[in-house]
Amino acid sequence: MTYDSATLEQLAKDADDIVSRYPVPRSALLPMLHLVQSVDGYVSPDGIAFCAKRLDLTSAEVSAVATFYTQYKRRPNGEYQVGVCTNTLCAVMGGDEIWRRVSERAGVGHDETTADGKITLERLECNAACDYAPVMMVNWEFFDNMTPESALQLVDDILDGKDVHPTRGADTVADFKSVSRVLAGFEDGRADEGGLAGEPTLAGLKVAKERGWTGESK
Amino acid sequence: MMANPHALIEGVAITSFAIRSNHSFIYLRGEVVHVYRRLLQAVREAYEAGHLGKNIHGSGFDLDVTVHAGAGAYICGEETALLDSLEGRRGQPRLKPPFPAVAGLYARPTVVNNVETVASVPSIIGNGVDWFTAMGTERSKGMGLFSLSGHVTKPGQYEAPLGITLRELLDMAGGIREGHELKFWTPGGSSTPIFTQDQLDTPLDYESVGAEGSMLGTRALQLFDDTTCVVRAVTRWTEFYKHESCGKCTPCREGTYWLTQILKRIEGGTGTQADIQQLLDTCDSIAGRSFCALGDGATSSIVSAVAKFHEEFEQHVALGACPFDHAASALFEYGAEEAVEEPVADAAAEPEAAVADEAAEEGEGHTPDDYDGTAAISALNEFARVNDPKTEKDA
Numbered sequence: 344m345t346y347d348s349a350t351l352e353q354l355a356k357d358a359d360d361i362v363s364r365y366p367v368p369r370s371a372l373l374p375m376l377h378l379v380q381s382v383d384g385y386v387s388p389d390g391i392a393f394c395a396k397r398l399d400l401t402s403a404e405v406s407a408v409a410t411f412y413t414q415y416k417r418r419p420n421g422e423y424q425v426g427v428c429t430n431t432l433c434a435v436m437g438g439d440e441i442w443r444r445v446s447e448r449a450g451v452g453h454d455e456t457t458a459d460g461k462i463t464l465e466r467l468e469c470n471a472a473c474d475y476a477p478v479m480m481v482n483w484e485f486f487d488n489m490t491p492e493s494a495l496q497l498v499d500d501i502l503d504g505k506d507v508h509p510t511r512g513a514d515t516v517a518d519f520k521s522v523s524r525v526l527a528g529f530e531d532g533r534a535d536e537g538g539l540a541g542e543p544t545l546a547g548l549k550v551a552k553e554r555g556w557t558g559e560s561k
Numbered sequence: 562m563m564a565n566p567h568a569l570i571e572g573v574a575i576t577s578f579a580i581r582s583n584h585s586f587i588y589l590r591g592e593v594v595h596v597y598r599r600l601l602q603a604v605r606e607a608y609e610a611g612h613l614g615k616n617i618h619g620s621g622f623d624l625d626v627t628v629h630a631g632a633g634a635y636i637c638g639e640e641t642a643l644l645d646s647l648e649g650r651r652g653q654p655r656l657k658p659p660f661p662a663v664a665g666l667y668a669r670p671t672v673v674n675n676v677e678t679v680a681s682v683p684s685i686i687g688n689g690v691d692w693f694t695a696m697g698t699e700r701s702k703g704m705g706l707f708s709l710s711g712h713v714t715k716p717g718q719y720e721a722p723l724g725i726t727l728r729e730l731l732d733m734a735g736g737i738r739e740g741h742e743l744k745f746w747t748p749g750g751s752s753t754p755i756f757t758q759d760q761l762d763t764p765l766d767y768e769s770v771g772a773e774g775s776m777l778g779t780r781a782l783q784l785f786d787d788t789t790c791v792v793r794a795v796t797r798w799t800e801f802y803k804h805e806s807c808g809k810c811t812p813c814r815e816g817t818y819w820l821t822q823i824l825k826r827i828e829g830g831t832g833t834q835a836d837i838q839q840l841l842d843t844c845d846s847i848a849g850r851s852f853c854a855l856g857d858g859a860t861s862s863i864v865s866a867v868a869k870f871h872e873e874f875e876q877h878v879a880l881g882a883c884p885f886d887h888a889a890s891a892l893f894e895y896g897a898e899e900a901v902e903e904p905v906a907d908a909a910a911e912p913e914a915a916v917a918d919e920a921a922e923e924g925e926g927h928t929p930d931d932y933d934g935t936a937a938i939s940a941l942n943e944f945a946r947v948n949d950p951k952t953e954k955d956a
Contacts, residue, residue: 364627366584367667372649373632377591398649411651411807412632414591431751431797432710432783437891468635468801469751470592473710473783474717477892483594490893511563512595522594525601526630534602537595540564546717547707550733 344389350382351393358397361528368398372408374527376415381524385416414526421456421463422518423501425449426480427494430469436476437490442466444491445479448498461502463519474543475510482522484512487541511541562589562596562676566603570626572682574612577624580672584625587676588643591630600628635805639853640673641665642807653809654853677706696722701766705780711746712738712786712890724764727756727782741786745869749778751798752858754865755791775865790885791870792877795862796824802859813856816847820863827874830882837874841867 346354357378362371372394379390386409395402409415427442428434446452449462456463472478475487479494486497487510500507506515513536517525525531551557562569569587577585587604589597604626607613615623629647636642637652644666646652665671681703685693694702701723707730710716714735721730727746737743745755748765754775756763763773770777785794803817823840826832844860851857867874876884888895 367648369649370629370647373646374630376632377630408649408651412591412634414631414633429797430801431794434797435785435789435794435887435890436711437893437895439887440891440895468804471590473781474708476710476716480592483592485593485595488892491895509595513598525594525598526591526632528601528628528630530598530601530605534595534598543715543717544564546715547719547721547733550719 344392346382346389346393354378354382354393355397357527357529358393362397364528369400372398372400372405373412376405376409376412377523378527380416380420381520381527383419384520385419416463419456419460420519421461423462423507423516424465424480424482424519425462425498425501426465426467426470428467428470428472428476428478428480430467432469432473433477438477441477441479441489441491441494445494445498448495449502457502459502461504462498474546475541481507481509481516482519483526484509484516486510509537512537562600563593566596566600567607568683569600569676569680570603570607570612572679573626574607574617574624575682575686576672576674576679578622582672583623584627586647586666587626587628588637588647589628589630590637591632597628597630604628634807635801636807636853636855639855642853643673644671651807653807656852698724698764698766698768700768701777707765708779708781709734709784710782711784712741712743712789713784714738723777724766724769726762726764728761730765730782731761737784737786741788744785744787744789745791745794745866746782746784747775747778747862748780748782749776750781751783751801752776752854752861753778754861755869757869775861786890788885788889790828790883790887790890791866791873792824792828793883793885793887795866796821796828798862799824799859802855806855806859810852810856812847813851813853813859816843816851816856817859819843820847820859824863827877828883830877830880832878834875834878837867837871837878 344351358371358375361374361378362368365371375394375397376386376390379386379394383390391402391405391409394400395405410417425445427438427445429438429442446464449457449464451457451462451464453464453466467480470478470480470485472485472487475485477489479486479489479497481497481501497507508515513533517531517533521531573585573587577583587600589600604613607626611618613624613626617624631637631646634646634652636654637646639654640661641655641657642652644661645655647666661671661673663670665673697703704720704722707719707721707725709719709730713731714737716734719730719733731737743758743761745757747753748756748760748770756773756775760773763769765777765780767777799817799820803821806813806817808814820840820843823832823836823843827836840863844864847856848860849857
């Protein structure tokens, strides 16, 4: 391993915290892989060795897990993971056209990173926000009801180094490493940022209130 | 979970108390970071308020709750794959039995429930069983979230008693988008056989939807209007299942791969009439033979679409092209002249290794583009025939 002593010390401390959440240490592997990405920006050979040593596994066993899940990246990831949903519902509602334009603007295809390391582009599988279609995600924050114009603006802002603002999520999108640390189970103090539920989420409730329906009326 | 995570945590506490479990886990997909932030915070708040932890409110009952983020694998929605993932392994389904209630997480008795189910517990406890069972039908009791998306005026979540119809839901949601008609829809997400206008008045409960040949599933009602190409929709769903197939069993892993090849041929206008029958044959080799329900689900949209829109598949073959204007389906306007061919990524900006890796992942490294897969499909069908219980009986 090539981590310096300060990094290794912090990693070890965080790993202890993660392991303490579970009755059996191996359960800590998924969050520990997120933790490794928060330090290295991907699941590095060093990171695999670290997880293996801490959990008393072989590096092959850790690699087998790391390669199964799409959120674990096998080469240095861009600062922003930009996904365009091209599963059926979003694709038909315009996701295919958004993908075409975004890919053209960024100059990269699926699972490729821009030369400046800003954006890794992804054709997303369903992110369970079909009622907000077409959907994009940046570092796993929701950008709802997208159009080609709003999508290109989003890409331009990221490439220009500006903050970008999710429709539902934190006030600004944190970078890939910071978000990976949250996914390892470490709070970043931003849970209260952003609104509550979006309009489609409350659509049924709104109709019920307008029509005076309650659960007890039947 | 985003707006009111405490309802879920309350449900977790009540459920755990009921089954005398002292450790519960909330497994959240990793691709929704803000939801995870709020769940982490809500669980911490619940500990601080004494609703979780040791000797909760002097009851003598202890409960720890761990919120666990996944890492991008749809299959982890299958309960035993979820358990393997939670144990720090590849998320692949386990052989059942034993069922999780007998030997689940760490081989201990485990109850695995959907978040919607658990979150509904506090309201049922609060309002009483009679309140809950007064809603719904004789056999499908209670309420649930019906999620309407697609070509509908007001997409969103509509909580309603089981047994409501799509016509009634559309009345709340402002109908199909203006100037268009409903063409096809999924009653329970992409793994359930599609419906058409013929099922507008089918009560959306487990029995009635089943009697019409589909499943209520997740109640993800995806609605598509008359501008939508059903072949395009089905092809994309199949690509999803190919991507998410965990690789454990051969029928699903290989079958979804070849289904995608055939569907892309048909959609792209290079398919043959025989391809349509081949689709059904290959589906027959997967459904009922895959290790878990993912393989079955992958075939649902295909078999139902071919049955209900056979002529549309034939039209793609006869025309040698898709007869639909995809721009007409989009929710924004864009000109046909803008929709040129797929852009080619700037190869110069990419390291060679990245390109090579992608080819390997797509499985193109060992399959020439002009190979149509006939041999592999024949082998798969032969495998299915040999392993068919009926064949064994006859022999």
